[in-house]
Amino acid sequence: MRKHNGIAISVFIFCAATLLVLPTGCKKRQSARPRIALVMKSLANEFFKTMEDGARAHHKQHAGQYDLIAVGIKDELDVAQQIKLVEQMVAQGAGAIVIAPADSKALVPACKRAMDAGVVVINIDNKFDEAVLADKQVSIPFVGPDNRKGARLAGEHLAGKLKAGDEVAIIEGAPNTFNGIQRKLGFEDAMKAAGANIVSSQSGYWEMARANQVVSAILTEHLNLKALLCANDSMALGAVAATKAAGKSDAILIVGFDNISAVQELLKEGGILCTVDQHADKLAVYGIEYALEMLAKEGAPADKETPVDLITAETL
Amino acid sequence: MATTENERRATSIERRRLPSMPAFVADYLGMALALAVLLVIFGLAAGNFFTLTNFRTIANQVSDTTIVAVGMTFVLIIAGIDLSVGSVMALAGAVLGTCMVRFGLPLPIAIAACLAAGIVCGLANGLVVTRWRLPPFIVTLGMLEIARGAAHLVTDSQTKYIGSAVGVIAGRGLLIPFIVAVIIVILGQLVLSRTVFGRYIVAVGTNEEAVRLSGIDPRPIKLGVFVLCGFLTAIAAVISTARMEAADPNAGAGLELRAIAAVVIGGTSLMGGRGSVVSSFFGVLIIAVLEAGLSQMGVGEPTKRVITGCVIIAAVILDQYRHRIRKTPKP
Structure with a gap:
């Protein structure tokens, strides 16, 4: 009885899979x-x-x-x-x-x-x-945005709200990606030009929870931090939650990248200062x-x- | 009559496995000592480590992992495993976020839907495992994919920003998530060591066949454990969503391994039949303190992973060693 069940199920799955695959296969050939x-x-x-x-x-x-x-x-x-x-x-x-x-x-x-x-x-x-x-x-041929330029734009906008010598931290993307590196460089360009002091630069691997953990640790270590530059918006969301938990929402400015729908509300409320849209x-x-x-x-x-x-x- | 007899037997199995009082204390003492050593190291190495805010941050961060680890402890004790917890947490959070953002439902209803999602996943895991006697490893591996896919379908792959409507649960420095986690740890330990269900769980993990031959059906017990794990994972989802004020369909990636690591550091055996919820809690704390401390020292992610891995293995070796010492004098 149990064996029959097993056979019936495998036959069913096989048939279902074939049915799913066949039409797409045919369409392509024509x-x-x-x-x-x-x-x-x-x-x-x-x-x-x-x-x-x-x-x-x-x-x-x-x-x-x-x-x-x-x-x-x-x-x-x-x-x-x-x-x-x-x-x-x-x-x-x-x-x-x-x-x-x-x-x-x-x-x-x-x-x-x-x-x-x-x-x-x-x-x-x-x-x-x-x-x-x-x-x-x-x-x-490469068709795409200049991520370094985008990050620099966001960094320059932030710099308008900072003084020389202010402590800032960068939350990087995955270190093996070109755009992650470019965004980090763009942030650094803008911060160096503004004379801000980059006290920490760690990877949040593009993820919200990971960034949240890293930002919490940075906030504990650097009490005078003024701004966080995040290489994407998911990580910016994690940073917002971390500053809130530490009771420092008002003291710290947060910058994101990508302009995802989840940050729209925060941009309006001022929880996130700015982000970059690369369409x-x-x-x-x-x-x-x-x-x-x-x-x-x-x-x-x-x-x-x-x-x-x-x-x-x-x-x- | 038969049931009481079986209960007595299960109890006596448990009683024999329960270490004597000093050893029991020594168990926790070992873990607490390891934790204390870590605290001292980081207190010396990183500035601002011994601050109220830092401990509050760590406490809030460990709550979701702790709650999942409690469920995982139960699953591992019945010699099972649940690889789906990370995905199920994402799905439950996604349901919560979608209910509130897309359908504008009030928080209590959204939370109910979120918990229901967790229970359904646990129920599915448990039913398939018991009905077709499949290894939990395979079944929950399947659920890992199913729940992750479902989380993306539910949210349309978009992070849902909920805002303070859900943030109220997490509070501001009120430590509500941590208090909930501690209560769940205490309740979990009581269920495990003081109830009939808890003793059956240990019995099933020790020798399922013996349990069956004693006239107790192990299937409802196993089913119950998987449902419990799904339910606790959903509670963790509520807490983590509240903490982030956003539901991310990618949340909880790798959570299953983090939870298993914590439980194993706590001395729970992957072979089943042995484990403690309180020890798992210590395991979670050790990993969390390690991660927070290393981040504060500015140690890079790759190095952090190498160190965490070494600590996990060292902890299990120590645990083995401790058990061997205790066993050798009385053959």
Whole structure:
């Protein structure tokens, strides 16, 4: 009896899986339009969710021009999985891959293999490492915002509220990402220019709870802290909670990055001083349009900078 | 009649496993000593470590992990494991956040929905484990994925900012989360060592077959433990959401391993049949003090992880050693 159950269930699961897979497989085989694969980082991250939604909306309007395959990895640190995805997209016969690499270095060889197979590769969001690109002798066009500039904008806005010598701390993103490093550098540029004293710079690995713990510790160690510069908004939320718990909400200014929906209210209330919008919804669209352009005329690849904007309570 | 006989038997199993009074005190004393050593080290190494705010911060931060660790202690004692607690916490928090932000429901109803989500996940884990006799490792691994996915579906992958409407629970320096956690630890220890259910739990973990042969059905006991774990995880979700004033679908990543580490540092055996809720609490405190102290000293994340890992292993070795000493004189 129990055995029969088991067989019945496995047969059911197999059938269900086949039914799910078959139609998508057939659809792909029929089309002659160029297929563009959008390979993102974690879809668990609101930023990439917005990016994906933007790409899908664009595809709906231009459905006749290309087919879109949007894929992402489970969490941002799963670099191996993203490499697999790139290989799968090549195997599926994608004409172009628009990729937001989870690691600025580790994804280069996989993309080089894709290019050798004749696939157009466009780099968005997180820029590939120059040295690795040079070593592999490839040039991959980068379409995306200047994160360092964005962070500097936010830092300069903060600097207007600080005096020289004020103590500030930076909550960094994951240390193996280009955009994380760029944002840290941008914050540092602005703080050094303002003569502020950076007393601590630690990683919150992009996460709210992790940042909360790190910020709590920094607040205990540095009693005169005046501001916290966080490399993304999730970490800024964690920082807001930590300053509140320490009873220092009024004394400490907090800066975020990404302009996610959860910080809108806090920006209005003044819980977060400012954030930076790099237009996630447009980012993938720029990449896709650029890919279509390159597929059409095979032009020499050049980088293309997309806008970054400072968001404060006034600009909302 | 039969039940009382079985109860007596289960009790006697428990009584034999209970260490004599001095050893019992020594158990906690060892943990407390380890904690004290850490406190002294960080007190010397990091400035402002011995301050009221610092202890208040640490106390608030440990509350959610503590509550999850209590549930995990029970699961480990029945020789099970629950890998889904981190995801379930995210899902329960997501339900709370969505209820309040998207549907504008009042806090008590949102909390009820949040607790229900936790209980449902625990119930699902327990039912599958007992009905098909599957290893809890596999079942809860599946639930880890299911609950995480569900948390993203519920929130549409967006962090929900709730604000002070939920923050009232956490209070300002009132330490409510910590008090709740301590009460749960005390209740958990009482249930484990003073109730029939607690003794059955230890008995199931020691020898499930023997329990079954004594005429007690182990399945409702196991089911109850998984439901309890889900319920406690949901309480932890309420507290962590209140503390952050936001519900993050990525919350609780790696929480299962942190909770298991804390419970194991507390001397609970992964093989089941042995464990203490109070010791797990010490385990949580040791890890939390270690993390907070290292962060304050500005130690980088990679180094912090290496040190935490070493402490976990060292603690378990010490625990083994302690048990061996106690056992050798009386074969």
